[in-house]
Amino acid sequence: MLNLNFTKIADLPVVHIENFYSQEELKKIMDELEFLNGIDRYKDAEEPGGPGTAYEDGVALKVGKGLHLNAVYDDVKQSDILNINRKLFDNQLMDTLMSKHPFFRYVWRSNRDETKIHYFVDGDHYKPHTDDCVITAITWFYKEPKSFTGGDLIIEKAIKIPCLNNSTVIFPSILYHEVTSVVMKDLPGQGRYSMSQFLYM
Numbered sequence: 001m002l003n004l005n006f007t008k009i010a011d012l013p014v015v016h017i018e019n020f021y022s023q024e025e026l027k028k029i030m031d032e033l034e035f036l037n038g039i040d041r042y043k044d045a046e047e048p049g050g051p052g053t054a055y056e057d058g059v060a061l062k063v064g065k066g067l068h069l070n071a072v073y074d075d076v077k078q079s080d081i082l083n084i085n086r087k088l089f090d091n092q093l094m095d096t097l098m099s100k101h102p103f104f105r106y107v108w109r110s111n112r113d114e115t116k117i118h119y120f121v122d123g124d125h126y127k128p129h130t131d132d133c134v135i136t137a138i139t140w141f142y143k144e145p146k147s148f149t150g151g152d153l154i155i156e157k158a159i160k161i162p163c164l165n166n167s168t169v170i171f172p173s174i175l176y177h178e179v180t181s182v183v184m185k186d187l188p189g190q191g192r193y194s195m196s197q198f199l200y201m
Contacts, residue, residue, distance in 0.1 A: 002093070006100045009156045012172045013101035016161055020139060020168040021084065028080040030141060033117065033193045042066055042119045051116045054129035064124035069115040069195075081195065085115060088137055088170075088197055103172060106134045110199040120151055121191040125181040128157075131173035133198040139168040141193040148184035151192040153177060163192060173198070 003018040021029065036042065042065035043050035051066030069082060076082040087093070089107065097104035114133075138153065140163045151163040155177045161169055171177070182192050 002096070004096065007159060008101070009158050009175060012175060013103050014155060014159065014169065014171040014175075015097060015100065015104075017168045017170070018164060019166050021087065021166055025084045025087070026141075026166050029084060029195075030143070030193075032079065032081050033119075033141060034189060036067070036072070036117070037119060037189055041072065042117070051118055053126075054131075056127070056129075061127040061129050062125075064118055064120040064126070066116055066118035069117050081117075082115060085139075085195065085197060088113075088168075097170070104135075104170075106201065107170075107199060109201060110134065112200040114198045114200075116196045116198070118194045118196065119191055120179070120182045120194070122148075122182060122184045122186065124192075125150075126179040128154075128176045128178040130176055131198060133173045133200050135170065135199040136173045136177075137168060137170045137197040137199070139166070139195045139197075141165060141195070143190055147187050147190035148182050148192060150180045151182045151194075152180045154180065 005016045007014050044065055045051055045053040045062040046060055049067060051068065053060045053062035055061060069079065073079045094108050097107055142165055153161045153169060155171060156175050184191060
């Protein structure tokens with residue numbers, strides 16, 4: 001049974017699910033995240049091959065590294081993450097989400113999704129922005145024990161969701177959201193990983 005918390009902001013739904021992936025799934029995800037970090041695949045937000053960023057008045061709102069995971073692999077079968085994250089479209093989960101709010105029918109109706117990986121270390125953050133899709137799902141990962149503070153998600157300046165390992169937040173992409181600054185010592189591989197899934201129609 002999922003540990004699912006439901007709330008609304010301006011009548012729009014936000015769902016937070018703790019321990020979303022099984023321990024076996026989590027290990028495979030972390031292995032791939034660390035492998036990509038070890039071969040230096042994560043790039044700055046505005047670099048070619050990086051995760052991109054939203055802008056305001058021509059200024060990048062994101063400070064941090066990452067990548068478009070779908071662009072890394074010629075075949076999605078090569079990526080454990082791109083296979084495991086299909087869990088977001090599990091029929092039981094979709095039924096549960098739709099029972100909470102009709103907006104989540106968009107999960108069921110989605111016909112395309114993309115996955116970005118982010119890796120944040122000391123000072124990295126993402127200022128308030130919206131995403132150019134319909135639904136955003138963000139999952140956090142890090143090595144235990146946690147070696148940083150911050151990296152929390154704030155939605156519409158109304159709710160703050162703490163960065164907890166293996167927890168997922170699903171919400172309408174039109175809601176303004178931001179990531180608080182990560183604070184940590186220089187510990188290679190001990191920063192804040194996140195996986196963002198963007199669902200389109």
